[in-house]
Amino acid sequence: MSQHLASKLPHVGTTIFAVMSRLANEVGAINLGQGFPDFPIDPELADRVHAAMRAGHNQYAPMPGLPALLQALADKVERLYQVKYDPATEITVTAGGTQAIFTAIAAVVHAGDEVIIVDPAYDCYAPAVQLFGGVPVHVRLAGDMRFDAEAVRKAITPRTRLLVINTPHNPAGTILREADMLAIADLVEGTDILLLSDEVYEHIVFDGEPHASAMRYEALRSRAFVVFSFGKVFHATGWKMGYVLAPEALMAEFRKVHQFNVFSVNTPMQHALAGYLKDPAHYETVSPMYQAKRDRFQAGLARTRFRPIACEGSYFQVADYGAIRNVPDREFCEWLAREHGVAAIPLSPFYQDPPEGQRLVRFCFAKEDATLDAAIERLCAI
Numbered sequence: 001m002s003q004h005l006a007s008k009l010p011h012v013g014t015t016i017f018a019v020m021s022r023l024a025n026e027v028g029a030i031n032l033g034q035g036f037p038d039f040p041i042d043p044e045l046a047d048r049v050h051a052a053m054r055a056g057h058n059q060y061a062p063m064p065g066l067p068a069l070l071q072a073l074a075d076k077v078e079r080l081y082q083v084k085y086d087p088a089t090e091i092t093v094t095a096g097g098t099q100a101i102f103t104a105i106a107a108v109v110h111a112g113d114e115v116i117i118v119d120p121a122y123d124c125y126a127p128a129v130q131l132f133g134g135v136p137v138h139v140r141l142a143g144d145m146r147f148d149a150e151a152v153r154k155a156i157t158p159r160t161r162l163l164v165i166n167t168p169h170n171p172a173g174t175i176l177r178e179a180d181m182l183a184i185a186d187l188v189e190g191t192d193i194l195l196l197s198d199e200v201y202e203h204i205v206f207d208g209e210p211h212a213s214a215m216r217y218e219a220l221r222s223r224a225f226v227v228f229s230f231g232k233v234f235h236a237t238g239w240k241m242g243y244v245l246a247p248e249a250l251m252a253e254f255r256k257v258h259q260f261n262v263f264s265v266n267t268p269m270q271h272a273l274a275g276y277l278k279d280p281a282h283y284e285t286v287s288p289m290y291q292a293k294r295d296r297f298q299a300g301l302a303r304t305r306f307r308p309i310a311c312e313g314s315y316f317q318v319a320d321y322g323a324i325r326n327v328p329d330r331e332f333c334e335w336l337a338r339e340h341g342v343a344a345i346p347l348s349p350f351y352q353d354p355p356e357g358q359r360l361v362r363f364c365f366a367k368e369d370a371t372l373d374a375a376i377e378r379l380c381a382i
């Protein structure tokens with residue numbers, strides 16, 4: 001090349017999920033790193049996709065999504081959160097949660113706009129902001145991985161365009177509660193700050209806690225893109241299917257970008273999901289199923305030298321390894337995979353500025369019980 005190529009993301013490498021899955025495959029480690037289930041989808045869902053394909057639903061879906069699926073989603077959120085979204089103008093089906101997040105950021109962040117991101121934060125937020133000329137402003141969760149409204153308040157300036165929140169939280173596994181949502185409503189009141197609420201683990205919330213969706217609070221709902229994922233709920237992360245809800249004016253801007261980004265999303269899957277969602281048991285059974293796995297994994301960890309932190313939702317368990325080795329988390333994860341055959345995810349990649357001396361890793365427990373038990377045996381040997 002005669003010309004120097006100036007990277008738009010000079011500090012970004014390959015995601016930690018891809019790096020750790022590659023290492024797990026290379027060394028034959030049990031992969032509790034990248035978050036994905038190792039068990040199958042419901043055969044009924046597979047049958048529905050197959051039937052849709054056989055019935056000839058194989059061409060482009062309408063740009064915002066299949067009307068039957070948009071209606072099923074409107075019905076679902078009304079049932080769960082007592083809010084009405086217009087399926088024609090306020091819901092869009094996306095190619096996964098990440099695309100919804102990227103597109104929402106693309107649609108509203110102008111050059112120089114500040115976007116508040118709460119670390120540890122899922123890794124796709126900041127790069128999207130930077131690509132569109134925005135400035136990520138990083139604040140932190142409190143030490144116990146809980147939302148710190150005061151930290152966010154201090155970060156707000158007249159240039160703040162967007163606040164990104166996430167509940168249940170990836171990677172921390174903590175949840176936002178009503179008090180947090182009211183504090184956030186208080187923070188944004190009287191400002192033009194928009195909200196991006198990443199709620200892809202909506203159906204993985206434990207111990208009877210309600211999911212504190214931004215949709216439940218009018219002060220938040222009226223300024224929010226709320227993002228969801230079918231992959232997380234129905235054990236189909238490889239489908240890359242999600243959806244986003246927002247008030248009409250926000251959604252109009254979202255769709256302007258969406259139509260040139262992906263245009264529309266897999267037609268047979270949308271037919272399948274539209275039918276499958278009619279039975280609430282298909283999503284209401286997910287939290288108890290994962291709660292049993294969390295409990296099993298935590299009981300196992302209690303026999304190791306790892307110290308788990310509270311896991312209130314998501315399928316991730318964060319644990320402190322400080323009693324085992326006093327080394328940085330990436331080095332620890334590499335050693336854990338190579339020497340002990342278990343892949344985990346270090347927490348430092350989720351920070352702009354990782355806390356000095358923090359010794360935390362994230363395990364994914366969306367696995368068959370036999371996989372979890374085998375991993376625990378290996379962790380017990382350390």
Ligand code: GLN
Pocket residue numbers: 015017018033034035036170
């Ligand atoms: N959401 C998954 C996780 O947190 C990873 C998805 C991905 O690899 N991009 O592990």
